Amino acid sequence: MKENFWHKIKKPILALAPMAGFSDSPFRIICSEYGADVVYSEMASVASIFYHQKDLGHRTFDILKFDPAQKAHYVVQIFGSEPEHFAVAARLIEQVIKPDGIDINFGCPVGKVIKQGAGADLMKDLPRAREVVKAVIENTSLPVSVKIRAGAGAVSASDFLDNIADLPVSAVMIHGRTLAQGFVGEINCELIKEARKHFSGIILANGGIDNLEQARKILSESDADGLGLARGSLGRPWLFREIKNDREINLSKQEIAAIAIRHAELEEKLKGPGAIVELRRHLCWYAQGIPGASHLRSQLVKVFTSQEIKDIFNAWVEE
Numbered sequence: 001m002k003e004n005f006w007h008k009i010k011k012p013i014l015a016l017a018p019m020a021g022f023s024d025s026p027f028r029i030i031c032s033e034y035g036a037d038v039v040y041s042e043m044a045s046v047a048s049i050f051y052h053q054k055d056l057g058h059r060t061f062d063i064l065k066f067d068p069a070q071k072a073h074y075v076v077q078i079f080g081s082e083p084e085h086f087a088v089a090a091r092l093i094e095q096v097i098k099p100d101g102i103d104i105n106f107g108c109p110v111g112k113v114i115k116q117g118a119g120a121d122l123m124k125d126l127p128r129a130r131e132v133v134k135a136v137i138e139n140t141s142l143p144v145s146v147k148i149r150a151g152a153g154a155v156s157a158s159d160f161l162d163n164i165a166d167l168p169v170s171a172v173m174i175h176g177r178t179l180a181q182g183f184v185g186e187i188n189c190e191l192i193k194e195a196r197k198h199f200s201g202i203i204l205a206n207g208g209i210d211n212l213e214q215a216r217k218i219l220s221e222s223d224a225d226g227l228g229l230a231r232g233s234l235g236r237p238w239l240f241r242e243i244k245n246d247r248e249i250n251l252s253k254q255e256i257a258a259i260a261i262r263h264a265e266l267e268e269k270l271k272g273p274g275a276i277v278e279l280r281r282h283l284c285w286y287a288q289g290i291p292g293a294s295h296l297r298s299q300l301v302k303v304f305t306s307q308e309i310k311d312i313f314n315a316w317v318e319e
């Protein structure tokens with residue numbers, strides 16, 4: 001196996017959790033600048049990689065591209081249901097994308113993913129889940145990790161981890177909510193703590209970490225090696241630094257505007273001018289819970305260029 005970076009990171013390990021439509025290259029760079037140790041890609045379909053394996057310019061590979069400005073360790077996340085697809089995807093991702101690790105999605109509750117027997121549906125199918133993990137491990141020299149839920153159907157996180165305990169899986173991110181809970185509700189820290197008895201690798205707790213206080217609580221109650229931040233990092237990438245330094249940060253309007261503008265400039269540079277439309281969803285998160293938020297948001301949802309974003313934020317700073 002290539003160098004297992006997971007064991008070299010100082011604890012608590014802070015990771016940007018995978019988020020389709022959000023954890024793209026510009027956001028991964030920004031989060032790494034604010035102290036994320038590990039950043040996950042958006043989930044990539046192994047079926048798409050399998051069927052486009054001769055077309056390395058295909059969009060599926062394009063969105064996974066690594067940019068050297070991203071200083072954090074880079075983990076590419078894949079989803080699907082066919083072990084053969086996972087095998088090809090693992091090989092190609094290592095060769096073409098060259099990330100630091102590969103992660104398998106066992107937590108996604110979205111209908112179109114569940115329908116193909118992938119994501120959280122695959123967590124329920126222990127024999128197939130094991131085949132998938134083996135297929136990835138046998139086809140890459142990179143450290144392999146898994147992302148699971150507190151439970152899916154009758155399968156708990158501990159059942160899942162018992163099922164792969166003899167395989168060299170380096171890390172697990174546990175979303176402390178069950179499949180039935182979806183994206184809302186309490187995080188089950190007891191269950192994450194319990195996972196320690198069933199898994200010898202790195203454990204990251206995930207779910208509901210929106211501020212420093214919550215981060216401290218989940219870290220201490222789950223006894224995890226680190227945290228995976230998802231929605232809490234949107235429009236607030238400095239949450240990584242707050243947790244790292246264990247100190248709250250109160251940014252001025254100028255500082256928030258500067259981060260959003262840098263995000264827009266990176267988006268335009270790395271993904272092209274057309275991507276600014278996609279960035280609108282990120283921009284709305286920057287305009288959360290700040291004075292003048294609704295007026296700011298109503299302007300940001302209409303932008304097409306980074307210059308417009310700059311002008312809107314600069315005018316907001318002057319208000």
Ligand SMILES: Cc1cc2nc3c(=O)[nH]c(=O)nc-3n(C[C@H](O)[C@H](O)[C@H](O)COP(=O)(O)O)c2cc1C
Pocket residue numbers: 017018019020021022041042043077105106107108147175183206207208209228229230231232
């Ligand atoms: C918009 C969005 C996209 C997501 N995409 C993925 C994904 O691609 N892969 C994955 O494993 N989880 C995905 N998740 C789940 C998050 O990684 C995380 O487990 C979940 O949001 C709980 O954390 P939070 O409460 O801090 O947001 C996504 C979540 C959101 C909100």
